[in-house]
Amino acid sequence: MGNRLPADDPALGAALMRLMNALKRGAEAFRDEWNSAADKRVQLGMADLYDKAALAIDQMRKGMAPRFVMDKGAIQAATDFISMLRTHHMRVPKIGPSPDGGVGMSWVFGTREGRPFEIDAVVLDWNTIEYREGFADADGFTVDTILRSTKELQQRLLEALSQNAQPASDRQREQ
Amino acid sequence: MAAAPQPGDLVIDGLLYRWVPNTDLSFDYQENKPSKLAFRPDKGESGISVFLVALLNGPGDVVYDLPGYGVCEFTAQQFLAEVRRLRERKDNKFDQDVTIHYEPTPQPVKGRAHCYIQPMPAIVQKALYKRVATMTPGFPPAPAAAGFDPERDP
Numbered sequence: 082m083g084n085r086l087p088a089d090d091p092a093l094g095a096a097l098m099r100l101m102n103a104l105k106r107g108a109e110a111f112r113d114e115w116n117s118a119a120d121k122r123v124q125l126g127m128a129d130l131y132d133k134a135a136l137a138i139d140q141m142r143k144g145m146a147p148r149f150v151m152d153k154g155a156i157q158a159a160t161d162f163i164s165m166l167r168t169h170h171m172r173v174p175k176i177g178p179s180p181d182g183g184v185g186m187s188w189v190f191g192t193r194e195g196r197p198f199e200i201d202a203v204v205l206d207w208n209t210i211e212y213r214e215g216f217a218d219a220d221g222f223t224v225d226t227i228l229r230s231t232k233e234l235q236q237r238l239l240e241a242l243s244q245n246a247q248p249a250s251d252r253q254r255e256q
Numbered sequence: 257m258a259a260a261p262q263p264g265d266l267v268i269d270g271l272l273y274r275w276v277p278n279t280d281l282s283f284d285y286q287e288n289k290p291s292k293l294a295f296r297p298d299k300g301e302s303g304i305s306v307f308l309v310a311l312l313n314g315p316g317d318v319v320y321d322l323p324g325y326g327v328c329e330f331t332a333q334q335f336l337a338e339v340r341r342l343r344e345r346k347d348n349k350f351d352q353d354v355t356i357h358y359e360p361t362p363q364p365v366k367g368r369a370h371c372y373i374q375p376m377p378a379i380v381q382k383a384l385y386k387r388v389a390t391m392t393p394g395f396p397p398a399p400a401a402a403g404f405d406p407e408r409d410p
Contacts, residue, residue: 175281
C-alpha cells in the first residue's frame with residue numbers, strides 16, 4: 082500500500098520518522114516538516130493514500146456490495162472532503178459504505194490519558210453529515226450532532242486533532 | 257422460545273443471527289468482529305433485521321442471497337440486558353425503549369425467522385459492535401468489496 086515505505090531504504094524511513102515526530106509536536110510542526118521534506122517520495126507516498134481513498138469512494142458508486150445503494154450526493158461530498166484532507170495534510174480515515182446510502186468515515190486517535198478517542202462521520206449528502214466523537218471505551222459519545230457542510234466537518238476534525246496529539250496507530254508502532 | 261412465535265410477538269430470549277457485509281466499517285478485518293456500520297438501519301428504516309436461529313436451518317440461510325457477507329450472533333437476553341444497562345446509567349442520556357419483535361416475511365429461506373429490532377440509536381449500535389455481537393464460527397465475510405483502510409496491507 083502507498084503509505085508503506087520500502088524497508089531497505091533507510092533515508093526514506095528516516096524522513097518518514099521525522100514527519101511522524103513532527104506530527105507529535107502538533108499540526109504546525111507537521112506542516113513545516115512536510116513542506117521541507119527533502120525526500121519528495123515521502124510526500125508522494127502519503128499523497129497516494131488520498132488518491133486511494135478517493136478511488137475507493139468513487140468505486141462505491143458502482144454498488145459493488147449487495148444491498149448497498151449509494152447516494153450520488155454523498156459520494157460527491159465525501160470525495161470533496163478527501164480533497165480537503167489532502168490540502169490540509171490531514172489524516173486519511175477508514176472509509177466504508179453505509180447501508181443508508183452514505184459514506185462512513187472513521188478515525189481513531191490516542192489521547193494523553195491513554196484512552197483511544199474515536200471520530201465517526203457519515204456523509205449522507207452535501208448538507209447532512211452525521212458526526213460523533215467520544216472515547217472508544219465509553220458507552221455513548223461526547224459529541225453527537227448533524228453537520229451542514231464538509232467544511233464544518235473539517236473544522237470539527239481539526240479541533241479534535243488539536244486536543245489529541247498522536248494517532249493511536251503511530252503510538253503502537255513505537256512500542 | 258418454547259412455543260412457536262406469532263407475528264408481532266415480543267422476542268425476549270433465543271439466539272439471533274445478523275448479516276455482516278464484506279465492506280470496511282461494517283466488518284473490522286483486523287479485529288475479526290462487526291464494526292461501526294454493521295447495525296446501522298437501511299435508508300428510511302428505524303431498525304434492523306435479525307433472524308431467530310431456532311427457525312433456521314443454519315447461519316447459511318441468513319446470507320444465501322448475500323454473496324460475500326458474513327454472519328454474527330447474539331442472544332436476545334444479552335442484547336436486552338445491555339439496553340437496560342445503558343438506560344439505567346444517567347450519564348448516557350438514553351431512555352428509549354428498544355424492542356425485538358417477531359415479524360416474519362414472505363422472503364424465501366429466512367423470511368420465516370425474521371425479527372425486527374427498533375429503534376436503533378447510535379448508542380445501541382455501539383453496544384452491539386463493541387460488546388454484544390460476536391462472529392458466528394465458520395461464517396466470516398469475504399475480503400472487503402468496498403471501502404478503504406489506510407492501515408491495511410494490500
